[in-house]
Amino acid sequence: MQPITRRKVLAAAAVAAPLAVTSRAQRQATAKPNIVYIMADDMGYADLSCYGRREYKTTNIDSIGASGVRFLQAYANSAVCSATRTALITGRYQYRLRVGLEEPLGGGGSMIGLPPEHPTLPSLLKKTGYGTTLLGKWHLGNLPNFGPLKSGYDHFWGFRSGGLDYFSHTFGQDQLWEDDVKIEQVGYLTDLLGDRAVKTIDGYAKAREPFLISLHFNAPHWPWEGPGDEAESKRINGRLMDRDGGSQKIYASMVLEMDKQVGRVLKALDDGGIANNTIVIFTSDNGGERFSDTWPFSGKKTELLEGGLRIPALVRWPARIRPGGTTDQVGITMDWVATLLAAAGAEPDPAYPLDGMNLLPALTQNAAPVPRKLFWRYHYNAQRAMRDGDMKYLRIAANEFLFNVVDDPLERANLKGRQPDVFQRMVKDYEAWDATMLPDMNGVSTSPLGYADELADHYGVTRPPAPPRGGPPRGAVK
DSSP, X not given: OOOOOHHHHHHHHHHHHHHHHHHHHHHHHHSOOEEEEEEESSOOTTOSGGGTOOSSOOHHHHHHHHTSEXXXXXXXXXXXXXXXXXXXXXXXXXXXXXXXXXXXXXXXXTTSOOOTTSOOHHHHHHTTXXXXXXXXXXXXXXXXXXXXXXXXXXXXEEESSSOOOTTTOOBTTBOOEETTEEOOOOSOHHHHHHHHHHHHHHHHHHHTOOEEEEEEOOTTSSSOOOTTOHHHHHHHTXXXXXXXXXXXXXXXXXHHHHHHHHHHHHHHHHHTTOSTTEEEEEEESSSOOTTOOOTTXXXXXXXXXXXXXXXXXXXXXXXXSOTTEEEOOOEETTHHHHHHHHHHTOOOOTTSOOOSOOOHHHHHSOOOOOOOEEEEEETGGGEEEEXXXXXEEEEETTEEEXXXXXXXXXXXXXXXXXXXXXXXXXXXXXXXXXXXSOOOOTTSOOOOSOOTTTOGGGTTOOOOOOOOTXXXXXTOOO
């Protein structure tokens, strides 16, 4: 027998080391991926520097696209929050559920909400062994009938309404919750959510179980308070939908603080050794608000113009997605359920067929874009919209339009008269689709971004008279 020398031991170690690394990488690539879904609130299409914002740099959020794929034609399911969130969690058009008709869900949140029996992304992933946590905004109905723990999440830390003050953490009767218990905590809300996300990732990484973390930031939703604006919180004193506050500078500080927390989340994945097999998605729930940049589109939140619907969307999955790509695949919020179930090897419930499509071929195989037909409606001003290929049908009140939104993203050249056959076909297709959804109805919560006496650029949006007692809420179309 030849003696074992130090040189032989080192040589054997040198051979074994890359094999061990390869084996570990192979195990991660074949294991169920972790999922971190990050959703901003009211962020415009061009509010990230990688989409064109010039006043500041969102370095950490941009890095998700740089190490993965950036969508150039991503849409929200609605121009307002709770309707989009209904589609996000179910993978289906929100108009199939009563809660999805609300624009957004208001004070009736204990009577209207996401039915606990409806399958959801977290409930379907749980069946395959995933841990599930929601951090941040829920806005799909209140206790005792509705809540995150009733719809597939193991844990919840956040708030149930449409928003909170960033410092007092209150809005009406709502405040911070941990699971189904109200809590109090001092700090800037965006930072607290970042803290909780890092802690949750660390726990899952140590447990070695696949997980879904839905990290739904309040930012950059009103009230307009940056991390140094506690005095502003005291000034508005719970009047969150303030019309006399905010500026582009404050808005920038809100976005940059969220970017900082996203950086902490990405670092926590690295520190836990799980970044390679973790899908990270960053997007928004709808188009931008008053201080947002929606270029090259017109329109804002609550409007079915492109600016109210187009959103940033970035995805990375180092184990499967090549870095630095963009895609022209038209995507929409409800697609993420089909996509993430496919990535996890999970199946949808056949009793609740998904309306969204699996985006994995576009993300992992650089597949050619698949033409889509997508539909929207918004109760205020009887807005209707449909996208078919490059063409878009749009109705606002009694006015109808046909646009090529690829050639004309500002929606200025109305092709209705030049292409009447296309226009009539799309109107018929829209009506056929609409007949398969719950009917539009009076009495839902709906309103524009602002009225003429509130926003100078909405001079044509007149405030309707107050309804009679017991009638539809102010802003509802009769």
